[in-house]
Amino acid sequence: MFAFIIRRILQAILVMLVISLVGFSIKNSIGDPVRDLVGERVTPKERAAMAEKLGLNDPFSTQYVRFLKNALHGDLGTSFIYRKPALEVILKHAPATIELVLGSALIIVIFSLPLGMYTALKPRSLFSRFVMGFSTLGVSVPVFLTAIGFIYLFAVTWHVLPSYGRGETVDLFGNGYWQTGFLTIDGLKHLILPCISLASIMMPLFIRLIRSEMMEVLETEYIKYARAKGLSPMRIWFVHAFKNTLLPVVTVFGIQIGIMFAFTILTETVFQWQGMGFMFLDAVQRADISLLIAYLVVVGSVFVIVNTVVDVMYGFINPTVRVAGTK
């Protein structure tokens, strides 16, 4: 198991190197750091001197190594809109996005597991048909439409839930970094609509995935054997079939959580949610290259970390993976 974890971490580092290389190449070719710093009113001679001083004339590899060194020290460049280190800007916006994604993930797990299993066990029941039909609908309606529909119904028509912002937040660690909405009623109320909107795309996918995996597992010989051993249906479904169903679902879940981080942009825009996606759009509109690259690297690492954790978890659930790792 230890060797397996080490190997997964090495793979993760390799992926991070590739992401940073791509990020740096973009920065190197489209940005002009001198203009970012001093604007247009400087003579070409002074510009050249400045570029030399900043090391912009060094070979690509030297610059890349410098970029990596700085990145390892937590320096991903300076955002020129905020006039602050890019990483700090991102970290300030991260908690909002993390809470949004966590809330959605929770909704997805709570609903898709029972619904997916029910539709697999009773595929002909009226409720199953309704769930399957509804999930097709959910998958085909884009997030912003769902979100706007929710706002119209719950905020505008019925006045039961707020339509934008994070509401009342609490400073979690007392250092001003993590403003959480999970601890106040108002904060939770503000979370409901954005989380459901974000979950609405992934949930049908998971219901369908769990359903098809479960149906496949129910057809296997070992399930038939479990019945021949005289086990109760409950035990066959929730112990024997459940664990085997979960294996592929866990992997997909890891990838989807990563994707959700990167694609909160739409949801955050509709709900004026001050997270990373909102910040990203701002950075694109104002061409803040440093912040964009930093965002790319941070989201990339979140993706890689989440997937590594999921793979290690998968190793714990699936005994065959564990053996392959210890060889």
Place this chain on the structure above:
Amino acid sequence: MSHLLEVRDLEVKFALRFGDITAIDGASFKLDRGEKLGLVGESGAGKSVTGFSIINLISKPGYISKGKVLFEGKEISSYSDEQMRKIRGNSISMIFQDPMMTLNPVFTIGFQMVETIQAHRNISKAGAEKIALEKLKKVHIPSPEQRLSQYPHELSGGMRQRIIIAVSLLTDPAIIIADEPTTALDVTIQAEIMDLLQELCASDNMALILITHDLGVVSQVTEKIAVMYAGKIIEYGPTDQVVTYPVHPYTEGLIKSIPGNVVNPGEDLVQIPGMMPTLTNIPPGCAFNPRCYLRQAVCTKTTPELKDVGNSVMAACHMRYKGDGRTNQ
């Protein structure tokens, strides 16, 4: 005295879109305590379905449409699933064909053995593990303590089949139904597994239903044999008698096609011409008639009944009812 197991005129149908097809058409046989019965036939003859229908575990859309299964005098074919569960894996155990697919890959051997005992006995985990260990020893598994914490993929096919046999022994069943238990294994291991089954039946006075297409195995292991063809039992009787003096031309063909049985080295093996009909396409009269060398007009018109042909053998063949059919040997 009633028999341990009695299958009476069993009919199994599969409900398909274009109507029901009959997979088993009026099978009857009896089994006493400690007795070993071989169910023989080609793939698709209905032998596995017969085995599964005893514990009412036919895959959907199959169902028992007629007939009875009596176990210890009780009609278990009319039991609810809940009642049936108390018999499955308890008084009647099954051994499946492919040991690689039978055990759940994500649970340890110990887990899968303990849950089987606990499904039928009110017993602690430690107590169940003790029984599991005892049964693993009984099937001659090396270092049984270690096996309990191992996963199925860590063991070879032969080892897994031994474990499945150990699982089937956990509740000291009266009958074991073994559905082609050696088909997926090496020839050397096949013999070991069959020896083991025989040894266990003798020591625990268990009855065995051995489902196989291998007449050679059946003739070595069982006392009684039922030959199936296209969903029907076409010959049924003591194994020695049937194997030495087959009555039905199909049984005769099967025995002749075993290498080294009838043919001398260098000669071609005897084949039965043609193929078994699919269940949707069974010819009128005797299902075997298109392939039969004894065929007469009557064979294509009326279906032969399973009748006593002497020496405790029953056979379903128009040509062999009268006179002494066995002189052809």
